Amino acid sequence: MALTDLSASPSVKDGLAIIVVAAGSGTRLGYGMPKALVPLAGRPILGIALESVARALPSARIIVTVPAGDTELSAIAVAHGAHAVTGGATRAQSVACALAAVDCAATYVLVHDAARCLVPARVITAVVAALAAGERAVVPVLPVNDTVRGVDAQGHSAGTVDRSGLRAVQTPQGFDADLLVDVNRQAGLLELDDQGALTPVNRVADPEGITDDASLIERFARHVPVTLVAGHDESFKITRPFDLVTARAVLEERAHRAVADHVAD
Numbered sequence: 248m249a250l251t252d253l254s255a256s257p258s259v260k261d262g263l264a265i266i267v268v269a270a271g272s273g274t275r276l277g278y279g280m281p282k283a284l285v286p287l288a289g290r291p292i293l294g295i296a297l298e299s300v301a302r303a304l305p306s307a308r309i310i311v312t313v314p315a316g317d318t319e320l321s322a323i324a325v326a327h328g329a330h331a332v333t334g335g336a337t338r339a340q341s342v343a344c345a346l347a348a349v350d351c352a353a354t355y356v357l358v359h360d361a362a363r364c365l366v367p368a369r370v371i372t373a374v375v376a377a378l379a380a381g382e383r384a385v386v387p388v389l390p391v392n393d394t395v396r397g398v399d400a401q402g403h404s405a406g407t408v409d410r411s412g413l414r415a416v417q418t419p420q421g422f423d424a425d426l427l428v429d430v431n432r433q434a435g436l437l438e439l440d441d442q443g444a445l446t447p448v449n450r451v452a453d454p455e456g457i458t459d460d461a462s463l464i465e466r467f468a469r470h471v472p473v474t475l476v477a478g479h480d481e482s483f484k485i486t487r488p489f490d491l492v493t494a495r496a497v498l499e500e501r502a503h504r505a506v507a508d509h510v511a512d
């Protein structure tokens with residue numbers, strides 16, 4: 248399918264920056280290296296994530312967060328035309344580090360997990376299209392597939408939760424750039440230094456309950472609606488070892504499809 252390069256459209260061009268957060272340690276994956284460096288079908292997760300982003304947004308500026316002291320992920324970022332910055336102790340702090348490095352010309356900022364490296368282009372373009380249409384905070388979501396149950400302090404069931412009103416949240420999440428900077432400042436994740444430049448604040452912990460970027464909007468800019476768009480099964484986050492099995496299967500399926508499409512042409 249030919250995709251329109253939304254990042255080259257007059258309303259979006261020059262104004263779109265995408266932050267790819269890759270500074271996590273990957274503890275739950277258990278490879279003893281940053282998750283974004285773990286190979287998937289012979290290529291590091293970060294490289295695959297950056298290719299997914301570039302397929303949808305060939306003209307966008309990309310900022311990648313990397314762990315302190317890293318050289319390998321930075322080299323991958325630079326090889327893909329992105330800019331690498333050292334991230335923070337938590338995901339939210341890493342986003343703040345990247346925001347401080349986004350130049351002030353940005354109108355829109357997308358924040359994407361490197362760990363969701365197989366995100367289809369159509370999800371990214373749906374987020375950008377919603378921003379270009381005037382939405383200020385956009386989140387891709389999926390319905391919840393399983394029955395969801397609460398647990399009490401003893402570990403017993405506290406009853407079934409009505410999942411018809413629940414959605415599982417993915418990335419990239421898209422924002423009006425000024426709004427995202429503003430809520431990061433209100434949350435104490437960013438501040439202005441003596442020269443008036445945005446600087447990340449080293450914190451012991453994140454503000455409570457802030458697990459994604461849109462939570463900051465809901466906490467600190469309640470008047471701004473968070474718009475939901477359709478996510479995708481293939482945007483799942485590689486978190487535990489079994490997710491690598493799924494990711495390999497997705498890549499194999501895509502390779503088969505590409506061969507079949509080529510033969511049919």
Ligand SMILES: Nc1ccn([C@@H]2O[C@H](COP(=O)(O)OP(=O)(O)OP(=O)(O)O)[C@@H](O)[C@H]2O)c(=O)n1
Binds near residue numbers: 361
């Ligand atoms: N200090 C951090 C923590 C996380 N991330 C990024 O945020 C995304 C989602 O985080 P998660 O899946 O929790 O990654 P890790 O923190 O690496 O995983 P774990 O909790 O298992 O260590 C990942 O792309 C990760 O690299 C980041 O940039 N900086």
Ligand SMILES: C[C@](O)(CO)[C@H](O)COP(=O)(O)O
Binds near residue numbers: 416460484
């Ligand atoms: C931001 C996120 O991908 C939304 O689902 C997710 O919350 C990040 O993962 P974490 O395990 O909560 O750090």
